Amino acid sequence: MIDAKQVLHVARLSRLELEPGEVEQMATELSSILGHIEQISKLDLDGVEPTMHVVPIDGGLRDDEPEPSLPIEVALSQAPKANAEGFIVPSPQA
Amino acid sequence: MSAADYEVTIGLEIHVQLATRTKMFCGCETSFGDDPNTHTCPRCLGLPGSLPLPNAKAVHFGLMMGLALGSKIAPRSIFHRKNYFYPDLPKGYQISQFDEPLCDGGELGGVRLNRVHLEEDAAKLNHAGGTGRIQGSDASVVDFNRGGTPLAEIVTEPDITSAEQASEWLRLLRVTIRQLGVSDVNMEEGSLRCDANISIRPKGQAELGTKTELKNMNSFRFIERGIKAEVARQVAIVDGGGQVTGETLHFDPRTEAITSMRSKEEAHDYRYFPEPDLVPVVITPDMIEAAKAELPELPLQREDRFIALGVEPGAARTLSWRPELGDLFEAELATDGSQPKALAALITNELLKRIGDGEVTDSKAAPGSLAQLVALTAAGTVSSSGARTVLDTLFASGGDPAAIVEAEGLTAMGGGDELTPIIQAALDANPDVAEKLRTGDMKPIGVIVGFVMKETKGRADGKEVTKVTRQLLGL
């Protein structure tokens, strides 16, 4: 169903690091779950519309009115690394 | 083969920041140049549990753009999530429109549009460079002020065939959007950003070549130069028997170097799916009416109207693509509408020369004085070269054109009677010229005209000088 190579690709997309032992285990577990999920592909769903929200919801829009922003010290307060210039991250170019 | 043996195909993707007061999905004010991270909230920081709230004004602006560009407005459009990781993207996905955009198709200035859709801008990632090294590598700093600013993304069909056409068309797009009042469209400040998809193919070949994407060129000059450089690069590759690789490229305007931005392994899989925190945007007839009601006259419409008045096409384009010139033209025309063509020429040639890189407001000419000057010229009161002298004064210090003509002794000279002795003197002073003219070779006539102009301080009319000269020489 899903092999180690696919697992590594999906892990990369998800920004998840898997240790060598975890790759095989993940492949086995995901294959078993996907094997069960497969059954939905056997249903006849021709002409059936996909449903995003079952309960009808009117699409509202927000007026373009400013609301107070967070004080900068609050905005930065939960950051693992920050200075006055903002949130510090390793450079994507490094 | 040479560059001339290839056809160039260009499609543009333009991101325009919309001039709303608040961001696309939260109530933080949009800003430029403020202290970093002073315009953030749980929504635009992507805090756990926060939810997006779409801005009605952004939708309204999107509708205005779609209507102005002749798009089909979707009665129901959907926001999707475009998933990828980057520090400037707080939620790990960008809320954007995918297969059901707000505006479908359209056309502007002969270039077809694929779509216009709404999305949110990324934050600003500042590269800290040498200031701080974190565990051996340079750090970057994220400022979320810009994050979440509403964007309209305009995607063209690949209808553009040269770098010059691309930058010319982009100018038209910019002035059109500016006229709509939905964006500042300022490339330097990043409220207008352009990516180009570029491919070449041997002339006559039906299928398109492999395209590359040239990212974020931040001025009209760079766009033209960037596209030219990329076309040259592709021609060199194909001429050398190679194949163009489909990749994302960066153009460095200082070195003209083109470099690859991402390696191929990073091929993106954005995993688009409908944003479950939002419901479809439903566009009612009232919303469309409201957007229509706010549509101003667009540059191309204005251009056509000016041409219909008799304005030369080139001047009409200048006047309509630089709305402040067009506005001046119309204001002057309102005081005296008798000479639209000459007035347009005066503004787009002489006045524009004096403005240079400055603003229309640099001119001190009082309202109506340009139209008066044109009228004085048309009546023969002042010669065209005299008129330029008057304009110098009007531009620098204002005043009444007729009074300036009078005061500076610029009244046009009459016909032959007044001119004959001066022209005779000119012919006498330049016998070799006179001889040539007598044989019918009119090339050196400029010498005579120049002599007369000098003598009359420009009050003579050049055409009249030529006419009298011919009479005197019996031609």
Add this chain to the structure above:
Amino acid sequence: MSDLTSIIREQSATEQIAAIKSGALDARELFEAYRSRAAADTFNAFTWVADEAPAALPAADTPLAGLPVAVKDLFSTEGVPTQAGSKLLEGYRPPYTSTAVAKLEAAGASMHGKTNQDEFAMGSSNENSAFGPCQNPWDPERIPGGSSGGSAAAVAAGHAPWALGTDTGGSIRQPAAMCGLVGLKPTYGAVSRYGMIAFASSLDQAGPITRTVADAALMLEHLHGADSRDMTSVGLREPIAVPSRESLEGLVIGVPAELTGEGVEEGVAAAFQVALAEAEALGASLETIHLPHAEAALSAYYVLAPAEASSNLSRFDGVRYGNRVEDADGTLLGMYTRTRHDGFGPEVKRRIMLGTYALSAGYYDAYYGTAQRVRTKIAGDFTEAFKKVDVIATPTSPTVAWKLGEKSSDPLAMYLSDICTIPMSLAGIPGISIPCGTSQGMPVGLQLAAPAFGENLLLGVAHALERTLGFDTGGAIR
């Protein structure tokens, strides 16, 4: 047994509020009693307990009179740890409060603790918590259910008069059933999701876990409402009445063949039959119905929920909040992958992987697109069923609470335990679980479901049954 302990043991939240209002009970003393019980909790039901009562407790004339409430740690609470059962969020204190909690507080409730849960609400046993598993007060060797396991355990143990939970595929109803309590998942959109950390946005709903149906109604009345901060919230169409129904005369109860047969534990099936017999005795008639896509619902759910979750959890990247782990080279990619490797537990990783796979190029139509169509079919199954019946009844869970560790190594077996609650989640309709007896000495839940916005009907029927079933919801309070 002190006076207060016996009050805690004997009285529902509604009764305690009435006692405060009448002056018979002091709100501050009651708060302190619950607070100290929560602080001494041995079931690992809490991840945070208030140090003391707030300086100004809401007045007795507010609707909820200052009564304490335990809040699942999935709800953002300003300045108070909000960790969602995740190591990645350990120590995170949000700068804002979720609408659901703010509404309860505005009505006079006072939060005395945050409760343990499966990490990001992913799980059915509360074993997937970075803060350790939670125990079932009815039998500490057993799980309390999940993902709102801490909320259910706290109420069952008498460490909270009631609690706020969340339900994506059964996470209120199933732990309520396993802890002998009432758990209500409202119609999707009834309660604002603003500030509630998202698991699967199109399914998540907040709701009460309580001792009585009247308590659930009371909390829901103060929870629901369209919220301008959540575009998908619509509120309920009518106020929630105090349930008073005693007779089920004229009511037709549908019993879906697909959810009541094979796979249901014998003792659970027996208790369910007793409940149905009681309903008949109250005047209801029973009708066997079919939900042909009920089994496919589980599969569709395990596509939709992980897909949305994989995207919802992308924001946990170590940049703006939460714990960051960097790799030795200090690269951005390394920071992302180490942070998420160390920060997320195995079940969360599994679902992120599953969801990312289901949305990835080439698989979207086969998985996500198909699952969205199955959802349409399931909603249609319920629409058809509700043409014939007023409410639908099933066991809430096919089994009673299992032993800690019993299903930990088999994710699929764990997923299958949600078979009875997931169809209602996909259809967006309200479901309630009430205790209806015991099996192996553990509580069994009866699930009732009604059409969308049918909360008053649902609560009325549940109230009538609760009276005759007479389950002692304080049975585990010591």
